[in-house]
Amino acid sequence: xxxxxxxxGPFNVPEGATVAFNCTYSNSxxxxxxxxxxxxxxxxxxxxxxxxxxxxxxxxxxQLNRASQYISLLIRDSKLSDSxxxxxxxxxxxxxxxxxxLTFGKGTLLTVNP
Amino acid sequence: DAMVIQNPRYQVTQFGKPVxxxxxxxxxxxxxxxxxxxxxxxxxxxxxxxxKDFNNEADTPDNFQSRRPNTSFCFLDxxxxxxxxxxxxxxxxxxDLGGGYGNxxxxxxxxxxxxx
Numbered sequence: 001x002x003x004x005x006x007x008x009g010p011f012n013v014p015e016g017a018t019v020a021f022n023c024t025y026s027n028s029x030x031x032x033x034x035x036x037x038x039x040x041x042x043x044x045x046x047x048x049x050x051x052x053x054x055x056x057x058x059x060x061x062x063q064l065n066r067a068s069q070y071i072s073l074l075i076r077d078s079k080l081s082d083s084x085x086x087x088x089x090x091x092x093x094x095x096x097x098x099x100x101x102l103t104f105g106k107g108t109l110l111t112v113n114p
Numbered sequence: 115d116a117m118v119i120q121n122p123r124y125q126v127t128q129f130g131k132p133v134x135x136x137x138x139x140x141x142x143x144x145x146x147x148x149x150x151x152x153x154x155x156x157x158x159x160x161x162x163x164x165x166k167d168f169n170n171e172a173d174t175p176d177n178f179q180s181r182r183p184n185t186s187f188c189f190l191d192x193x194x195x196x197x198x199x200x201x202x203x204x205x206x207x208x209x210d211l212g213g214g215y216g217n218x219x220x221x222x223x224x225x226x227x228x229x230x
Contacts, residue, residue, distance in 0.1 A: 041226070043204055044220075049215055
């Protein structure tokens with residue numbers, strides 16, 4: 001099983017649609033979780049950290065289910081400017097040590113059409 | 115604004131000609147990372163520094179080296195670039211290496227390396 005697995009996509013949706021991204025992770029010792037957004041040929045940018053209680057930022061809602069090892073991102077009322085690749089990122093313990101490192105999913109490409 | 119800066123943004127080098135990429139940060143973070151990202155792939159961690167302590171990923175080729183002369187700066191040296199090293203190189207920083215949200219990473223804009 002891959003450490004971080006995302007919907008392969010791509011997703012093509014019309015403006016105003018609601019779109020949901022799903023992600024699963026394999027290491028139950030993971031403690032922190034993130035969604036990053038990456039525009040074409042640009043760097044990843046932190047979109048949201050994901051907390052156990054769930055969190056919302058405007059049109060974006062992130063949820064975490066530790067029992068199922070599942071993370072989701074919901075985008076409501078999607079805009080053209082939401083078109084990007086969305087990366088699920090999980091902080092996973094490094095083998096043999098107390099350090100952690102971020103492990104990236106392969107990303108899901110979203111295109112919002114007019 | 116606190117930020118991560120990379121120079122140059124675009125670098126063209128010849129096969130086998132050493133190249134150095136630069137990263138600086140004003141976040142005063144303890145950890146600096148270098149990633150390699152190829153088209154349609156996730157970023158791949160090459161190595162990181164926690165303060166002056168260097169940690170190399172097991173599968174990072176010897177061709178890639180790094181230096182961190184002080185808290186603010188970190189360099190990526192590619193000793194003999196091959197065609198397969200053409201990629202985007204991303205620098206990132208975080209406050210710490212723990213499992214919590216102090217490990218949140220902030221990326222620079224990247225350097226796009228072309229090897230001729």
